[in-house]
Amino acid sequence: MSNNGATILRIENLHAGIPGRKILKGLNLEVRAGEMHAIMGPNGSGKSTLASVLAGRPGYEITAGSVTYLGQDLLAMAPEERARQGVFLAFQYPVEIPGVNNVYLLKAAYNARRKHRGEPEVDAFEFLELVRGKMKLMGMNESFLSRGVNEGFSGGEKKRNEVLQMTVLEPTLALLDETDSGLDIDALKVVSQGVNSLRDPSRAIVMVTHYQRLLDHVQPDQVHVLADGRILRTGDRTLALELERRGYDWVQAAPGAA
Amino acid sequence: MKSDPRQHALNTLAEQLGQLSPGLPGGSAWSARRHQALQRLLAEGLPDKRNENWRYLDWAELDRRSLTAPAGLHGGLAHPPGTPGLEILPLGEALEREGERLAALLPLPGSESDTGFDLLAEASTGTGWWVRVAAGVEVGEPLQILHQRKPDAPSHLRVIIELGAGARLHLIERFAGGDGEVLSVQATSLFLADGSALQHTRLFECSGESALVDQLEASVERDARYRQALFMLGGRVLRSSQRLRLRGRGAEAELDGLFVVDGQRQADLYTVIDHEGPQTRSRERVHGVASGRGRAAFNGRILVGPAAAGSDSSQTSRNLLLSPTAEINARPQLEILTDEVKCSHGATTGSLDPDQLFYLLSRGIDPETARGILTYAFCEDVVGVVTDPAVRRRIEELVAGQLPDRDLIQELL
Incomplete structure (x- = not known):
């Protein structure tokens, strides 16, 4: 476990929800460069809300607290600004966008980041070679290149595509929202491989998941248990195993454990 | 009524046509038709806002324009040279050569109250194109016609396409030009004999200030297939009225349409798909986009007649409004007069x-x-x-x- 990296994400006392309903109720989290965190919790605990709030999805209200990303106020940034500064969300339910080509979107996203950093646009041919290499890693076939964004993809293909985008865009903060759900065991291995390939001393990865099985394939430095909008317990991988054995009720029944 | 600008425009048109008529092609059969149409037009007038099928059109914009007689248009024609079995003539020449036959072939404008623009096109018949593909002939390359309206004159255009039994053609028509002072009218008549197939790409890229009323009627006979791809992408006011008649058993029609209006522009698409024969099939899909103060309407009627048992029709209309001042009216209408048919339709209008x-x-x-x-x-x-x-x-x-x-x-x- 590396505790030496610079702080990439710091969440303090975050309260957030949708109109009429409080979902996150005082969440604290610190993630440093080089670390991988897993946030686990039962349905309705606020996992996806956390991922959505960090990526800037509209419709959420922040009522208290702060989120700092590389020393800046993340919540003050527009979603596209967060993306350009290196925040990437792998969606739980990636949308289909017929008529917009996969590679076109990926290239536009890649160039948006480069432009932000003052770098020239990537050469189309070089970019295609880069994508092809990553596709191989993700076990995706050529037909992907000519298809619309997630158009007609199976659930597993959509998740692979999310991780493919992530490996191409090389974010500073990678957020994965239930990327493991709906995957068969082979797809789970491939997706985990993609996530593992992203581990880097300069990068932080935060995975939100309901199931422990993803953690058979990736090795988070910290595991957090989220319940009722707060992190109730933090530990290492063995916490996930204990959760698997004893269920979430065990954590919720032991207040103040964090 | 004496100060009615429309009546004034029609009277002016009648005078002009009267002067022109000796020089118009087609012999006595066509001069009689033109005369008859003009008399009806003067008596019945053009449709207006009170007519259900025309209510969304910007009549103030149309009424401001003159209806001068046909002044011709620049034509552009691209087709594989010397394809045996493919005949193309300027309409005037075709009317001179076989005016009697064409007069018998083309139905007179109907008696319904909304045919004023049919009558106007009929009364002005003279300019346009005639195309015939002989029975059994498959034209390999697409035939392309560019209808380029002159900037300073309207043109009332007629196009007649005849496909013999088993013939195949891909026709691409582009409509361009026009200006802000006049209203142009055009009418297209399509005859698809048994087992023929017409693929028809129609691109309206009229200049920004033009106003055009387009009318099309297709007669699709037994096992014939008509496919139209329609793009309404230009013009200040663009109206297309279409009637696709599936007359013979197993006749088929497909219409894929797109209209995009921005600024002050307006597009209005009115289609009637008439399932007359048994086991006829139709599929219609129309997408619309309006931004700025753009306005558009899609009115799609599907009629399934008493003899159309076993027919199958589907219609979808999807519309995108990109600004709070844009407007799209989508109105699917289904009229079914027989059992054992399959019909589906749906319309959505929303934002991104x-x-x-x-x-x-x-x-x-x-x-x-x-x-x-x-x-x-x-x-x-x-x-x-x-x-x-x-x-x-x-x-x-x-x-x-x-x-x-x-x-x-x-x-x-």
């Missing part, structure tokens, strides 16, 4: 999908470009049916040209 939008933003795309990309994709869904690469490219440029951040969107092409 917020989940798709957020997905693009979360990938670093700026909001304006993201909206442009999604709008383009919505259009591309229909543009994708165009098989001719050059025409498709042209349509894509026209669509992209109306969207924000066109440079980035051009990359999609």
Whole structure:
């Protein structure tokens, strides 16, 4: 476990929800460069809300607290600004966008980041070679290149595509929202491989998941248990195993454990 | 009534036509038809806002324009030279050569109250094109006609296409030009004999101030197949009224349509698909985009007649409103007079999908470009049916040209 990296994400006392309903109720989290965190919790605990709030999805209200990303106020940034500064969300339910080509979107996203950093646009041919290499890693076939964004993809293909985008865009903060759900065991291995390939001393990865099985394939430095909008317990991988054995009720029944 | 500007416009037109008529082609059969149509037009007048099928049109804009007699238009024609079995003539020559036969072939404008523009086209018959493909002939290359209206004169245009039994043709028509002072009218008549197939790409790229009323009627006989890809992408006011008659057993029609209006522009598409024969099939899909103060209407009637048992029809209309001042009226209408038919229809009107939008933003795309990309994709869904690469490219440029951040969107092409 590396505790030496610079702080990439710091969440303090975050309260957030949708109109009429409080979902996150005082969440604290610190993630440093080089670390991988897993946030686990039962349905309705606020996992996806956390991922959505960090990526800037509209419709959420922040009522208290702060989120700092590389020393800046993340919540003050527009979603596209967060993306350009290196925040990437792998969606739980990636949308289909017929008529917009996969590679076109990926290239536009890649160039948006480069432009932000003052770098020239990537050469189309070089970019295609880069994508092809990553596709191989993700076990995706050529037909992907000519298809619309997630158009007609199976659930597993959509998740692979999310991780493919992530490996191409090389974010500073990678957020994965239930990327493991709906995957068969082979797809789970491939997706985990993609996530593992992203581990880097300069990068932080935060995975939100309901199931422990993803953690058979990736090795988070910290595991957090989220319940009722707060992190109730933090530990290492063995916490996930204990959760698997004893269920979430065990954590919720032991207040103040964090 | 004495100060009615429309009546005044019609009277002026009648005078002009009277002077022109000795020189118009087609012999006595056609001069009689023109005369008859003009008398009816003067008596019945043009339709107006009170007519259900014309209510969404910007009549103030149309009434401001004159209805001068046909002044011709520049034609452009591209077709494989010397294809045996393919005949193409300027309409005047065709009327001189076989005016009697064509007069017998073309039905007179109907007696319904909304046929005023039919009558206007009929009364002005003279300019246009006639195309015939002989029975059994398959024309390999697309036939392309460019109808370029002169900037200073209206043109009332007629197009007649005849396909013999088993004939096949891909016809591409582009309608361009026009100006802000006049109202142009055109009428197209299509005859598809048994087992023939017509693929018809129609691109309206009229200049920004033009006003055009387009009318089309197709007679589709037994096992014949008519496919139209319709792009209403230009003009200040553009109205298309179409009637596709599926007359013979197993006749088929497909219509893929797209209209895009911005600024003050207006598009109005009215279609009637008439299932007359048994086991006829139709599929209609219309996408519409309105931004700025653009206004559009789609009125799609499907009639399934008493003899049309076993017929199958589907209609979808999807509309995108990009500004609070834009307006689209979509009105599907289904009239079924027989049992054992399969009909489905659906219409939606809304703004861009917020989940798709957020997905693009979360990938670093700026909001304006993201909206442009999604709008383009919505259009591309229909543009994708165009098989001719050059025409498709042209349509894509026209669509992209109306969207924000066109440079980035051009990359999609």
